[in-house]
Amino acid sequence: MKFIRKNYTDDILKKLYESLLFPRMIEEKMLILLRQNKISKWFSGIGQEAISVGITQALHPEEYILPMHRNLGVFTGRDIPFEKLFAQWQGTMAGFTKGRDRSFHFGTNEHHIVGMISHLGPQNGVADGIALATKLKGEKKVTVVFNGDGGTSQGDFHEAINVAAVWDLPVIFVVENNGYGLSTPSSEQFRCKNFIDKAIGYGIEGIQVDGNNVLEVYDTILSIADKLRENPRPILLECITFRMRGHEEASGTKYVPKELMDTWAKKDPVENFEKYLVEQGVIDAIYIEQTRKKFKKEIEEGLEVAFQETHPQPDTERELNDVYTPFTQTIIQPSTDKKSEKRFIDAISDGLRQSMERFDNLVLMGQDIAEYGGVFKITEGFVEKFGKGRVRNTPLCEAAIVGTALGLSVKAMKAMVEMQFADFVTEGFNQIVNNLAKTHWRWGQSADVVVRMPTGAGTAAGPFHSQSNEAWFFHTPGLKIVYPSNPYDAKGLLCAALEDPNPVMYFEHKLLYRTLKDFIPDDYYTIEIGKAKLIREGESLSIITYGMGVHWATEIMDTLPDVKADIVDLRTLLPWDKDAVLETVKKTNRVLVLHEDTLTGGVGAEIAAWISEHCFQHLDAPVMREASLDTAIPFAPTLEQNFLPKIRLKNKIEELLKY
CATH class of the missing domain: 3.40.50.970 (Thiamin diphosphate (ThDP)-binding fold, Pyr/PP domains)
Structure with missing residues (x-):
């Protein structure tokens, strides 16, 4: 491995070394804890640290990074306290997701990181959006998003690069090419020899680096980022590397030929850079020992804090309240009568x-x-x-x-x-x-x-x-x-x-x-989300519906002059207005739920079930439903009209009234 120092100072080289060493020491500790059954799972990035570290150290702190499971160096490089990271991994309240998710499935705007979800690929579109926002705001920033070589088979990867290319978005799409997607070798994942070859098809630049050479990664990103800030466009960066542990520890590495493991073990990014810095006189054995001692102390102290945390005490109200961003809607009335x-x-x-x-x-x-x-x-x-x-x-x-x-x-x-x-x-x-x-x-x-x-x-x-x-x-x-x-x-x-x-x-x-x-x-105005509207009033039955169903119900009721119905337009389906439904059920005691969607599993099924459970004492007949046939929608107009519920609605109303 050849390191080219250029004009980088000793301080920069030491910073890169320490940024490599810290996540490696954390990982080594995690593997011990895993064997001691003190943690449940671990996705190891040992052997790939130079990519995360080189990229993170080269970017400005306020530039967003979208990492994956094995990019611990991104998180440590953004100075997230170790005890908070460990709390996240252990699923305690001190973590970023309050115990609701694990690993690096989280984001933090404070540190300008947006983590992944388990579905590979969606992070690329999110990176496009962040980059678009920076471009529209004139901020002159780049965004970096990580991909494993296996995940590049996903459509999200292709779509996001294509959008970034068409819109000239300043995104660096990083592909960590380690030769395997879990256990499936590259030969069974794709036919291209190099990922940079794909860049040609998108009309963008592709750059390949030695992903185990932290200095090469750092230098490349410094150069790329400077260019993209001034001339926004996407770049595909392929980092050649190797994962020395399993996809996660339980999966092992038996599927990897021994000679391949031996070859890449010689290219260890931490050991090689450490050896180079010693040879260059940048660091010595005392410095290495002191640095390791400092990091070990930080890790142990962080673990001591984190292990005092327990799994969250269930709080149903908190769980439900956090589903939505808190928002109190203020209804805006038109400013004039025009x-x-x-x-x-x-x-x-x-x-x-x-x-x-x-x-x-x-x-x-x-x-x-x-x-x-x-x-x-x-x-x-x-x-x-x-x-x-x-x-x-x-x-x-x-x-x-x-x-x-x-x-x-x-x-x-x-x-x-x-x-x-x-x-x-x-x-x-x-x-x-x-x-x-x-x-x-x-x-x-x-x-x-x-x-x-x-x-x-x-x-x-x-x-x-x-x-x-x-x-x-x-x-x-x-x-x-x-x-x-x-x-x-x-x-x-x-x-x-x-x-x-x-x-x-x-x-x-x-x-x-x-x-x-x-x-x-003509003026701007708003209507309350979650509030139904009573379209027509009557005592005979309640028709609960929405969309086109409102018009069908009104039309059919016009043909039944002796029948008066409450017609409730839900307007909002999630959350739906339970108070309005309860009120109309108590009033008429007979309910028909109508919608255009097919019958089985439709919105009406939930509403009917809720009425049966919560309003049973007010019912004089079973809750009935009318909806479209349980088929796909046919093309021919005659078949389409037969599919839709309108032609069956009058009979269903009469059936309900006769019960």
Whole structure:
């Protein structure tokens, strides 16, 4: 291993050495504790420390790093107290996640680190968002995100690099190429010889370094980072290295040929750099002994503090309260009485435009939403008013863009992501349910993101453009779900969703876009999220519904003049208004839950179950449901109408009344 000192001072070289040695000594202690059964699991980075250390020491302290399991040197390099790190690993309250997550599955804005989740790849999109925020703010910073060679097979990796390339984002995508994805060798993971070859396909620069040479890594990052701060663009950095321990300790390394282990043992990053510094007269045996003694004392003292912590005492109220970022909504009334007739689609556009005026940190992202104005023209004219920086066309990469939205949140910005059709959200599903939804509960980071979802059938668009998929998210704590049924609510709830610092899935029915109009306030206003609305009053039964169901229920009730019903428009599905439901059940004693989504496992199932459990004494009949058939949505108009619940609704009402 050849170290090239250049003009680096003794102090810099000592700092690099100490930054290498400290995580190595922590790891060695962790392996002892693991054998003593004092810790439960460990992901070792022994043999790879030079990458984490070289990168972290070369960056400015306020520049974000998104590390992975084996990047302990990032955390120690950012001066996180060892006892706090150990508390995190042990799952105690003193850790960053209050015992809710383990290892490096956490972030800390104080130290400018955003950790990973177990799904490999999503961290890359988040890095894009952080870098985008720094670029929009003119901060001249770089962002670094780590990947293992195995994880580069994930679509998130490809999507995030492509977005960074198209948008010229200052992101260094680090690939730690250690030859294995857990136990699977590179030959069974990919066909390319070098990862830097992939950079050509993205139209970006690729650089390869000896990942065990801390001086080479440090020097390379210093040079790259300086360039990217002045000329933002992404770079793919391949670090050739080797993992000397198992993927985690229980997995071992029996699958690795002995000669390969022996070869890489000679390239140990700590031992080689230490030997070099001794040869150069930078350090000596006394210095090494004193440094090791100092670190050992720090580790032992940190362990003594951390071992006094116990696992958290369960507190159900605390667990539930931390699901969402604390937010008390202030309802904003229109400042004047001025109203204009607007279609449903115009109301959405109006609310989005006024929110952009109100929040200068709000960024809109979606396919074709800029000059084209989106496929439904909701953002038409927005580029001219707000600029390409804030109204951004995206590549076809929903996962990367949702991740980018979270990254913007990390930098205290707001984001709106438009799914061209709600059906396409499957491409970003992991980012929504595992990153957006869980981030605040895990480590206190809000996900200030609204995902707009053009949804619903009735336009003969078939099974991939018409799905009602709100139930997919209804089961996910941490998300909020809004589903307006009229222009007034569409604007007020969208403005409210964009104010809320929590992730909101905002469903808008495509069939209502241009078929429904009303006079609504011209001014900015909001509606309470989580509050239902009584659309029509009656004594015969209660119809609890939302979205298109409100219009079906109203239409059918107009054909039954002798029957008077409460029609409750939920408007918000998560959290849904239990008080309003209880009130109407107590009043009419007969309940029908109606929705466009398929019957089995739909939102109506939960509402019906809740009514049966909490309102049983008020019922004169079973809680009934009407919904779409349990099939995919067919294309032909005749089949589509048969699929939808409207044609069965009148019979279901009569059945309920006869019970």
